[in-house]
Amino acid sequence: MDTVFKGEHLLPGHIGQFFIVLSFGAALLSFISYYFATTDDALKPNSSWHKLGRIGFYLNSLSILGMGTCLFYVIYNHYFEYHYAWAYTSRSLPVYYIVSGFWNGQEGGFLLWTFWQAVLGNVLIWRAKSWERPVMTVVAFSQVVLGTMVLGVEIFGIRIGSSPFLLLRNALDYPIFSNANYLSFIKDGQGMNPTLQNYWMVIHPPTLFLGFASMVVPFAYAVAGLWQKRYKEWVAQAIPYALFACMILGTGVIMGSFWAYESLNFGGFWAWDPVENASIFPWITMVAAVHVLIVYKNTGHSYFTATFLVLITFVMVWYTSFLSRSGILGDTSVHSFTDNGMFWQLVLGVLIFLVLSVVLLVKRWKELPITKKDEETYSREFWMFVGSVFLGLSCFHLLVVTSVPVWNAMFGTKIAPPSDIIKHYNVIQSSFAFVVTLLTGFTQFLKYKKTDVTRFFLTTGIYLLFAALITALIVYVTGIYKMNVVFILVMWGSAYSVIANGKVLADAFKGKFKLAGSAVAHIGFGFLMIGALIAAGTSKVISINNTGEGFSPEFAKEQNPRENILVYLNEPVKMGDYLVSYIGDSISSPNHYFKVDYKKIGADGKVENEFVLKPKALISRGQMSASPDTKHYLFHDMYTHITMFYPAPLADGEEANNAGAHDEGNDDKNYDAPVSHEVAPGDTIRYRDGYILVKGLNKEAKVENITVTASDVVIGANLEIVSHGKKYESVPIYMIRNGNVFDFARKVDDAGLKLRFSKVLPEKKKVEIMVYQQPESKKKFIVMKAIQFPYINFFWAGTIIMVIGFFLSILRRKKELKAV
Amino acid sequence: MKKSSIFGLVVIAIAIAVIISVYSNTSTYGSFNDAEKTSSELHIIGHLNKSKELVYDATKDANYFAFYMKDNKGEERKVVFTGTKPEDFERSEQLVLTGNMVGSEFHASKILMKCPSKYTQDKLEVTEVKAKQASL
Numbered sequence: 001m002d003t004v005f006k007g008e009h010l011l012p013g014h015i016g017q018f019f020i021v022l023s024f025g026a027a028l029l030s031f032i033s034y035y036f037a038t039t040d041d042a043l044k045p046n047s048s049w050h051k052l053g054r055i056g057f058y059l060n061s062l063s064i065l066g067m068g069t070c071l072f073y074v075i076y077n078h079y080f081e082y083h084y085a086w087a088y089t090s091r092s093l094p095v096y097y098i099v100s101g102f103w104n105g106q107e108g109g110f111l112l113w114t115f116w117q118a119v120l121g122n123v124l125i126w127r128a129k130s131w132e133r134p135v136m137t138v139v140a141f142s143q144v145v146l147g148t149m150v151l152g153v154e155i156f157g158i159r160i161g162s163s164p165f166l167l168l169r170n171a172l173d174y175p176i177f178s179n180a181n182y183l184s185f186i187k188d189g190q191g192m193n194p195t196l197q198n199y200w201m202v203i204h205p206p207t208l209f210l211g212f213a214s215m216v217v218p219f220a221y222a223v224a225g226l227w228q229k230r231y232k233e234w235v236a237q238a239i240p241y242a243l244f245a246c247m248i249l250g251t252g253v254i255m256g257s258f259w260a261y262e263s264l265n266f267g268g269f270w271a272w273d274p275v276e277n278a279s280i281f282p283w284i285t286m287v288a289a290v291h292v293l294i295v296y297k298n299t300g301h302s303y304f305t306a307t308f309l310v311l312i313t314f315v316m317v318w319y320t321s322f323l324s325r326s327g328i329l330g331d332t333s334v335h336s337f338t339d340n341g342m343f344w345q346l347v348l349g350v351l352i353f354l355v356l357s358v359v360l361l362v363k364r365w366k367e368l369p370i371t372k373k374d375e376e377t378y379s380r381e382f383w384m385f386v387g388s389v390f391l392g393l394s395c396f397h398l399l400v401v402t403s404v405p406v407w408n409a410m411f412g413t414k415i416a417p418p419s420d421i422i423k424h425y426n427v428i429q430s431s432f433a434f435v436v437t438l439l440t441g442f443t444q445f446l447k448y449k450k451t452d453v454t455r456f457f458l459t460t461g462i463y464l465l466f467a468a469l470i471t472a473l474i475v476y477v478t479g480i481y482k483m484n485v486v487f488i489l490v491m492w493g494s495a496y497s498v499i500a501n502g503k504v505l506a507d508a509f510k511g512k513f514k515l516a517g518s519a520v521a522h523i524g525f526g527f528l529m530i531g532a533l534i535a536a537g538t539s540k541v542i543s544i545n546n547t548g549e550g551f552s553p554e555f556a557k558e559q560n561p562r563e564n565i566l567v568y569l570n571e572p573v574k575m576g577d578y579l580v581s582y583i584g585d586s587i588s589s590p591n592h593y594f595k596v597d598y599k600k601i602g603a604d605g606k607v608e609n610e611f612v613l614k615p616k617a618l619i620s621r622g623q624m625s626a627s628p629d630t631k632h633y634l635f636h637d638m639y640t641h642i643t644m645f646y647p648a649p650l651a652d653g654e655e656a657n658n659a660g661a662h663d664e665g666n667d668d669k670n671y672d673a674p675v676s677h678e679v680a681p682g683d684t685i686r687y688r689d690g691y692i693l694v695k696g697l698n699k700e701a702k703v704e705n706i707t708v709t710a711s712d713v714v715i716g717a718n719l720e721i722v723s724h725g726k727k728y729e730s731v732p733i734y735m736i737r738n739g740n741v742f743d744f745a746r747k748v749d750d751a752g753l754k755l756r757f758s759k760v761l762p763e764k765k766k767v768e769i770m771v772y773q774q775p776e777s778k779k780k781f782i783v784m785k786a787i788q789f790p791y792i793n794f795f796w797a798g799t800i801i802m803v804i805g806f807f808l809s810i811l812r813r814k815k816e817l818k819a820v
Numbered sequence: 821m822k823k824s825s826i827f828g829l830v831v832i833a834i835a836i837a838v839i840i841s842v843y844s845n846t847s848t849y850g851s852f853n854d855a856e857k858t859s860s861e862l863h864i865i866g867h868l869n870k871s872k873e874l875v876y877d878a879t880k881d882a883n884y885f886a887f888y889m890k891d892n893k894g895e896e897r898k899v900v901f902t903g904t905k906p907e908d909f910e911r912s913e914q915l916v917l918t919g920n921m922v923g924s925e926f927h928a929s930k931i932l933m934k935c936p937s938k939y940t941q942d943k944l945e946v947t948e949v950k951a952k953q954a955s956l
Contacts, residue, residue, distance in 0.1 A: 419861035
């Protein structure tokens with residue numbers, strides 16, 4: 001590299017890269033020091049290893065901040081010599097999206113993850129007391145592994161990690177980079193994928209990554225417990241952190257789901273895409289783990305299950321990362337990353353933590369405090385354990401199906417996922433959900449250790465019956481009974497869970513307030529399930545359209561659902577209970593909004609309800625991406641999404657030329673052959689989409705840009721056009737100057753008309769009006785899809801309630817820790 | 821027998837049931853030739869033949885989209901999809917179709933497409949760069 005490149009800003013990159021290496025080194029130092037502080041200096045309260053470990057970790061945290069600052073500086077100043085800035089941002093990107101450009105790429109994701117892990121590490125240094133040394137050994141180790149992911153250094157010809165400070169000329173191989181002046185040709189970055197230009201992209205990734213990152217804390221405690229043989233003590237310490245991780249990851253995942261529902265075009269809130277599934281593996285296993293951790297804390301049962309679930313959760317976090325970043329899901333997922341050359345490094349990441357977990361468990365197996373005695377059948381701990389195992393099974397199923405490409409890569413098979421994958425997931429996951437929700441209900445009536453059996457059956461029975469009645473009602477009203485019986489069972493289980501936990505909550509208000517957390521979380525989960533079930537199960541595409549021609553006889557025979565409807569500008573179409581019309585556009589670059597008017601017409605023909613939705617299409621770099629708009633009601637949502645529109649979007653700058661097309665001869669081609677009408681004032685002209693009323697002739701009409709002299713004759717025809725219930729005015733002009741006849745046509749674009757006042761026929765006392773109509777194919781239209789989602793608010797509300805429940809539980813478990 | 825052992829057996833049974841049900845539910849990746857031999861749904865990986873026409877005319881039928889795809893073995897078939905033309909379809913580098921053959925047409929119930937420009941974004945648009953060079 002002898003070329004001296006002009007205009008590059010290499011300093012922030014060098015500093016950033018220095019911080020990357022420093023953070024890696026500091027993490028390594030911290031790990032090693034904490035390791036020796038735990039082993040060699042175990043008995044010394046003032047260990048210099050311990051001090052060194054802390055210093056290392058502080059240094060690691062600071063350099064992560066430095067890294068972030070440098071990256072932000074690069075992006076903010078549009079230094080497109082850096083691949084990251086060039087690939088994900090552009091000059092026109094607003095500042096708040098520059099923030100999200102920060103975590104648009106894989107490197108940014110790792111940066112976010114390691115940042116949160118550093119924050120949590122600092123919290124642990126501050127709070128963990130006697131646990132600091134072993135726990136921080138694990139956290140620092142995890143920082144080391146994460147550090148390798150962004151290192152971007154070549155060792156023995158193998159590139160380790162991928163640095164966000166990679167230069168564009170090193171990332172891509174184009175001849176232009178041999179030009180010392182190449183930067184002057186790169187005026188702008190690639191810009192952000194339009195679907196990501198959304199405020200959810202600003203808050204969803206940080207929340208999600210905080211969720212993933214916080215899984216390290218329970219893991220670190222579990223490893224520390226096994227390593228230091230403090231088998232029992234770690235459990236109580238880990239519970240609040242485990243709850244925190246569940247709360248945050250749950251929030252992050254549902255935020256993603258809300259984002260998908262509000263502004264992506266999946267047509268729903270959950271698509272069972274492999275990347276989505278992968279993000280809930282750790283959540284499910286951690287929720288299961290929390291339950292058995294509590295069982296162990298209260299009764300001493302389920303030790304192995306609890307430890308196993310905590311350990312496997314962290315392995316799942318890495319597996320999730322592997323699935324979404326390695327490119328292995330290429331054939332099955334719409335939004336996984338492609339391979340960044342880190343496939344094996346990611347595999348290694350999963351294996352390191354898997355092997356560590358297995359080795360520790362095997363080594364300590366004989367010493368683990370596993371009870372020999374069985375749990376009582378009528379005890380809370382037994383059924384909590386069963387519930388956790390079922391959660392584990394549900395995760396197992398998700399894992400088996402989602403990992404199909406992994407099995408193919410491992411065993412050389414060529415299996416494809418089930419062809420109706422949504423149904424497959426829905427049915428099987430609902431079976432698990434039924435068991436789990438039922439357990440979250442009746443376990444509330446059991447006590448730890450031993451329960452009065454008759455009383456238990458009596459209360460459980462009464463509540464089950466009550467829930468069944470409510471379920472019957474819901475199922476009848478919403479129409480779920482038309483679906484698979486499993487869904488009715490889930491509805492029953494969820495209703496039961498809400499009612500049973502509602503009773504616990506009522507008791508909690510009477511004094512046993514510490515029980516409120518779990519009750520609230522369970523109620524939230526119950527509502528979430530109810531909402532998901534009704535909204536997904538009975539969502540109805542109301543834009544059904546069977547008017548199409550079907551281009552082949554075989555196609556026409558099929559009874560495929562035809563879910564897209566075509567709506568011409570200003571021509572209302574009946575759709576379900578609604579009269580829908582496309583009433584116009586509003587453009588604020590790069591967004592193109594389509595105004596869609598909905599009128600609900602009652603039996604008496606009156607408009608009962610009217611609203612306008614503005615679904616949009618975002619046009620950026622020649623790509624179009626549509627974003628739905630939704631009308632929210634308390635009990636249902638109307639979701640509308642543009643799937644196509646005409647005329648096709650114009651590239652920037654092209655629009656102006658087209659609008660100003662002056663070539664009259666060419667312009668006529670945009671219309672059908674004209675029809676001439678000889679009319680007198682008061683006559684009406686009928687045409688395809690309505691009629692034109694000739695109101696009168698106007699001798700004082702004016703023509704723009706032409707000065708009318710006394711010798712000129714200028715006549716305007718005052719026309720009123722009525723098309724699909726709308727009125728428009730137009731005044732085409734007829735003019736005689738120096739014996740020559742001119743006429744000035746007028747266009748009514750909204751009605752797709754051009755009108756000419758072409759002749760005056762004094763002998764008949766009539767005039768000739770020529771009507772040009774746009775052919776059907778030239779008229780503006782949109783193709784849209786509309787879906788009704790009933791009761792989806794239960795889903796969102798349930799989530800919020802569940803998060804509150806988690807929060808209350810954290811408070812309670814923290815209090816318990818202090819009391820001990 | 822201890823209760824936990826019974827429960828353990830139940831869990832193992834369910835796990836096996838899950839695996840079997842998944843396995844029996846899975847379909848296979850195949851070619852158009854395979855699809856002609858079977859009536860069940862298949863996944864076919866291939867790419868769009870960009871030299872042949874894409875048929876989508878919303879004014880005639882908003883839910884009819886037809887195109888020609890070459891599978892990985894080089895076989896080409898007309899593909900019909902009930903729905904609108906997906907955004908940026910022409911840019912796709914790879915398609916994964918789910919569906920079955922009906923007569924000589926492949927009727928897709930699902931199309932998954934990979935647009936490299938959208939996901940890796942690593943295409944320096946040289947034409948664009950050149951145009952700007954001229955204006956300097």
